[in-house]
Amino acid sequence: MDLAALTIFRAVVRENGVTRAAAKLNRVQSNVTTRIKQLEEQLGTELFIRDGRKLVLTPAGETLLPYAERLLALADEARHALRESRPSGRLRLGTMESAAASRLPPLLAHYHQSWPEVELELETGTTRRLIERVREFEVDAALIAAQLDSNWAGDLFEAVPVFREELVMLTPRGHRPIREARDIALSTLIAFERGCVYRAHVERWYMEHGIRPARVLELGSYHAIVACVAAGAGVAVAPRSVLESQHDLNNIAIHSLGELGCIDTLLVWRRGHFSSALKALRETLQANSNLVPSVVDQSELGVATV
Template sequence: MDIYQLRYFLAIVETNNFSRAAERAFVSQPTLSAGIKKLETELGTPLFNRDARKISLTEAGRRFLPHARTIIYECNAAKSDIVRKSPVRRLQLGLLRSAPSARVAALLDDFGKAHPDIQISIKDGSTAQLQRWLDEGRIDVALSVTPDAESNTEFVQLYKWKYMVAVPSGHSFSGRNAIPLKELDRLDFLHRTHCEAETELTRMFASAGVNPHIIFRTDQDEKALAFVGAGLGLCMMPDILNAPGVTLLPVEGINIYRTIGLVWRAKDENDLIRSFQMFAVSHDWYPERAGSKNLDWAR
């Protein structure tokens, strides 16, 4: 397996087109196709479903994607590290899949401007995965839920969220203060497959005799919000998430809260973790609820 094959693979994933991928990789389309065929032969399985109208990843391709991205990232990081005059400090960050992407991106941008000598690599996963990666030393700090008391980790709170129902802003529910759980019965719903409170929600819906019609399942919050805004269905999600055209409303009978913060192993605490913690704690996690904070003091 060669690095150029991984770059070809990622170019196709990013462009969803062999011709555009070849342009991005600065090779001819036959050269790119040959490289992908050689990679698939080595792996013993197709990575792409090919038809006349679209290209999509096979199951093997989806499993291979995070490995390819990690390898290319590490190669680029190694090259950057060597050409720099001073060593690069690197923070390995674990990110809960349901974390608000826009707010996390704003935090990383702000931190990066203040610490250009620090590279941050990100692994997103479930609560259990983040805890395992911390235990194994594969990440330095995680943005996750409050850990178990016996986990031998430190925790600092960043924000809290409550589960609400997301509805299109023009929906008949949108002008109400709260929605009785019973009124959600038989309605079209989008299901967030990475939901940390799935067991609790399922139990509460079942206890109330509410049986929503699941029309779509996704592990991407941006896609869920977009589909809600387009009127395709409702969705239970944390109130930290939002998007134009979507209204979040409390559901009577659903009282699920979570506290989100930074988690790290006490024995691993260092200046790098403390610097990131300082920015994360002072970050404005609800910009729509209050004016932005000035972080000049931290620069």
Template structure:
């Protein structure tokens, strides 16, 4: 499909016919008709029902119209992005939930002040799903730990985190953790959960159950309530009331976690590079 064919198709739908679409696009009606037939032949579907010299868009045509609007908007954004000196357009940002709470509020505030023409969309998820969305082109930039060694990715170090083991305060003075034990953790694919599992295996600690909780607020509350143990960045604890919560240091190689800003190398958008520059220089 050519962009020009989609523009013609959109005009025919919006102007409810070939003649008015031709007038709007400053073309002859025969050219409009030929473009529509060409598009239908390429897709091997009927985009319009033709009856009594009228064109009625089909359900397939309506679906194509939705994609057409998205494609033309992306084209417009691309032109603006590549020709304007200041970052603009849409930045699809992803982050681990804990990093979003600790670092993103101040970063996003500064970014918005400096680059008001950039629209930011944010989603939170575990590390592996975030990286997967970057590789698929569904996210532009993510804040995550332990990114894979993938030649397609550009990984910029952002900060260092210290992970700690969290548990109910009443367990603090115990020589060993109680049994049976429950692990309260983020969802599968979270790098911090993987580090906790490594610590448990290394120290021969067995968990009978795993409770997956995507929110650190809920996780901390569950640990305080005595449901089990977890592992979180120490910086996160300073954001919350920690009455009833204790933490212990863990092995240095498990505790030290670098947070990276990760994007595709072949996605050199100015909004991405501006965010990375701001984040790594403040």
């Protein structure tokens, strides 16, 4: 198996077909089809079957896919290792919506100015989704919220804390002060989809007080969440740093959650899957961290901190 064939195979899977894979790879469709057939002949098994207009992975294709991801990631790592120490190449970064909105814009602008040879790709998602993206080598690293389960990383990931967020509760203006979950007058919680650690934190807080929201309204952006709270549709939680970028908070009341609201943001990557570009990003994030130096310096020990 050569890496070019595996790259084509992965692209066909990711793009759900030959046509879009060919466009993504800047190849003609016939070339993509031929390389897939050659790979199947080399392996002695079919990798795809056609279901109408769609290509569906066979069991053999399902087996090959994670190996292809790992081999291509290892090849990228080898290329990085053999290059000069100056950061270059592609860096795929996943991030929570909150970090993308509040923390990253000036830092990534600085990073791009410092290392213009790095092709930085950014995608957003919930913490659970981002962990899976790192696990499957679909992103090189991700900014996630510290998990409720401290044993989630095992031996597979390395992580360092880079920011500390203060999670606050948002209610319509005029809502009574909130000291515990029973003080919440509205029964709807407005939040991101399951897999969001901030949502998991506040849902656990509800449960610890023996109650649960009657309804969860799932939205995909903080702008929409704030607007719905302002309209009286429910309550929500959000990092205080995100609110600094919101322009209209006139109809919002902000309630501190005390120690419950202190949640670290971690930079996480697969153990052993490191590059000079990722190292430069980690250094940029840590240089602009709001954590005390003694905490940040633990990362230099090479110990996974989760």
